[in-house]
Amino acid sequence: MDSKLPVSSTNLMEPTPRRTFMCAAAAIVIGGVASFVPVVCGLLCFLDPILRRGNSVTASDGFLKAANVSDLPSDGTPERFTLRTDSRDAWTLYRSRVIGSIYLRKINDQVIAFNDTCPHLGCKVDYHEPTQRFFCPCHQSSFNLDGARQNKTPPRNLDALTVEIRGDKVYVKYQNFRTGDPQKQAIG
Numbered sequence: 426m427d428s429k430l431p432v433s434s435t436n437l438m439e440p441t442p443r444r445t446f447m448c449a450a451a452a453i454v455i456g457g458v459a460s461f462v463p464v465v466c467g468l469l470c471f472l473d474p475i476l477r478r479g480n481s482v483t484a485s486d487g488f489l490k491a492a493n494v495s496d497l498p499s500d501g502t503p504e505r506f507t508l509r510t511d512s513r514d515a516w517t518l519y520r521s522r523v524i525g526s527i528y529l530r531k532i533n534d535q536v537i538a539f540n541d542t543c544p545h546l547g548c549k550v551d552y553h554e555p556t557q558r559f560f561c562p563c564h565q566s567s568f569n570l571d572g573a574r575q576n577k578t579p580p581r582n583l584d585a586l587t588v589e590i591r592g593d594k595v596y597v598k599y600q601n602f603r604t605g606d607p608q609k610q611a612i613g
């Protein structure tokens with residue numbers, strides 16, 4: 426008598442518990458890897474603005490090109506210049522955005538710069554050619570050519586900025602300062 430059991434087609438096709446387990450484990454691993462990559466990429470993209478150092482793309486040393494030395498009047502008359510830079514707000518890059526304006530004066534081989542914001546309450550000062558003074562229209566205050574206040578309404582002189590001459594270019598370290606304060610305190 427043949428002791429072997431007949432092999433049915435059902436026995437051949439039916440997966441063993443071990444094979445089922447291996448298939449399930451492989452599916453979990455492959456599925457996990459497949460979903461891990463896009464999740465990490467999405468997360469990095471989402472966190473990109475936070476992971477960046479700072480939110481500005483100004484020159485790494487903080488100086489901005491303001492003018493050519495040769496463009497400045499040689500008699501020391503102030504010239505106003507607008508400063509622009511690229512800036513980033515979260516995911517948005519703004520190119521050539523105006524960040525402020527300054528006055529430059531060339532005195533012999535030197536260039537001096539002032540922020541054109543009045544240190545009293547932040548109005549813009551204008552250069553008044555006939556009197557050769559900077560004039561603040563908000564409270565009728567004035568500053569002489571060296572930035573010294575001519576009355577007591579502004580709590581301090583005009584804010585001088587650091588200048589570097591590189592070849593024929595004038596670079597300025599642009600900063601804003603707290604208004605209404607006798608001390609010159611940088612903000613931002």
Ligand code: FES
Pocket residue numbers: 543544545546547548561562563564565566578579
């Ligand atoms: Fe300039 Fe007041 S804002 S004097």
